[in-house]
Amino acid sequence: MALLANRVFKACEADFFEALGDEGYTDIRMRHTALFEALDEDGTRGSVLAERLGMTQQAMAQLLDDTQAAGYITRIPDPTDRRARVVMLTDRGQAAVELCYALLTRIEREYARLLDDGDEYSSLKRGLTRLLNTLASRTETTAPAKPDTY
Amino acid sequence: MALLANRVFKACEADFFEALGDEGYTDIRMRHTALFEALDEDGTRGSVLAERLGMTQQAMAQLLDDTQAAGYITRIPDPTDRRARVVMLTDRGQAAVELCYALLTRIEREYARLLDDGDEYSSLKRGLTRLLNTLASRTETTAPAKPDTY
DNA sequence: CCTGATAGACAGGTAACTTGAGTATAGCGT
DNA sequence: ACGCTATACTCAAGTTACCTGTCTATCAGG
Numbered sequence: 001m002a003l004l005a006n007r008v009f010k011a012c013e014a015d016f017f018e019a020l021g022d023e024g025y026t027d028i029r030m031r032h033t034a035l036f037e038a039l040d041e042d043g044t045r046g047s048v049l050a051e052r053l054g055m056t057q058q059a060m061a062q063l064l065d066d067t068q069a070a071g072y073i074t075r076i077p078d079p080t081d082r083r084a085r086v087v088m089l090t091d092r093g094q095a096a097v098e099l100c101y102a103l104l105t106r107i108e109r110e111y112a113r114l115l116d117d118g119d120e121y122s123s124l125k126r127g128l129t130r131l132l133n134t135l136a137s138r139t140e141t142t143a144p145a146k147p148d149t150y
Numbered sequence: 151m152a153l154l155a156n157r158v159f160k161a162c163e164a165d166f167f168e169a170l171g172d173e174g175y176t177d178i179r180m181r182h183t184a185l186f187e188a189l190d191e192d193g194t195r196g197s198v199l200a201e202r203l204g205m206t207q208q209a210m211a212q213l214l215d216d217t218q219a220a221g222y223i224t225r226i227p228d229p230t231d232r233r234a235r236v237v238m239l240t241d242r243g244q245a246a247v248e249l250c251y252a253l254l255t256r257i258e259r260e261y262a263r264l265l266d267d268g269d270e271y272s273s274l275k276r277g278l279t280r281l282l283n284t285l286a287s288r289t290e291t292t293a294p295a296k297p298d299t300y
Numbered sequence: 301c302c303t304g305a306t307a308g309a310c311a312g313g314t315a316a317c318t319t320g321a322g323t324a325t326a327g328c329g330t
Numbered sequence: 331a332c333g334c335t336a337t338a339c340t341c342a343a344g345t346t347a348c349c350t351g352t353c354t355a356t357c358a359g360g
Binding site: 001002003004005006007008009011012013016030033034037104107108111114115120121123124125127128129130131132134135 | 151152153154155156157158159161162163166180183184187254257258261264265270271273274275277278279280281282284285
């Protein structure tokens with residue numbers, strides 16, 4: 001099952017990159033999408049983002065450096081804590097986020113169409129979400145993962 | 151959806167590693183499992199394996215080197231073609247394959263149990279398989295992916 | 301104000317790939 | 331039988347997306 005899920009992910013990833021390339025974005029990867037999804041409107045700290053995406057602060061710092069260099073985000077000093085900076089989307093970043101959503105929605109719709117127009121697809125999605133939530137609450141009883149838009 | 155699938159994969163991967171570690175195998179990764187699954191009983195060429203797993207010959211050669219160094223496979227010259235070698239499982243490899251199957255089956259059963267004892271899980275699996283097959287046959291009309299045991 | 305926690309920076313390492321280029325062998329058309 | 335192209339594999343180097351370990355600056359509690 002896990003390998004199946006991985007292959008589906010890879011297939012979708014490939015489609016996504018292709019679509020992004022067609023739109024002229026060659027510097028966005030899946031991880032940027034995950035990052036975009038984790039950002040708050042009013043600025044988010046690197047350490048918070050790292051925790052949300054389940055990676056180390058260092059890996060997140062690298063991802064943020066990369067994303068900043070590409071012009072999608074800026075990091076401004078946190079007025080409430082001089083150690084910290086908060087991540088904000090630039091206009092370019094905002095546009096990219098919207099494009100990513102649009103493309104992923106399109107891909108998702110295509111997949112749903114391939115799978116008999118919807119029903120099976122949405123139950124597939126529900127199943128994955130439920131499985132994840134259950135797995136997450138196996139050990140620790142944290143807040144359940146919000147149903148993923150993508 | 152893709153991100154969901156990826157998270158499910160990662161979760162399962164983590165469970166699998168943990169179980170393998172408990173059994174004393176610290177040198178097996180998910181890719182070895184995929185490799186094990188792709189092997190024929192009577193020996194398989196690297197190029198064939200690379201194609202089956204959708205990677206380059208070079209990446210497969212590296213994976214095979216690694217797996218051979220760990221003692222799970224041997225490569226013997228192909229008597230029918232002096233350019234080629236064929237990959238065979240060692241006894242240790244055979245044992246590892248069987249353990250992997252057993253552990254993945256156990257994990258799968260646990261997941262199925264978490265998801266209301268079966269029905270939802272198997273429909274999830276069917277959905278993923280169907281989606282993959284449909285995606286694969288979008289462009290080229292090749293043989294459909296066999297339903298994945300894991 | 302000292303102490304320990306936290307935010308982040310800097311350096312180096314690893315896994316699992318990739319592309320590019322090269323060698324040995326196979327097998328086909330002429 | 332000979333040359334040409336395709337195939338099986340190898341070697342070298344680069345990339346992505348992480349990791350651990352160590353460091354400094356800052357914050358917050360007793």
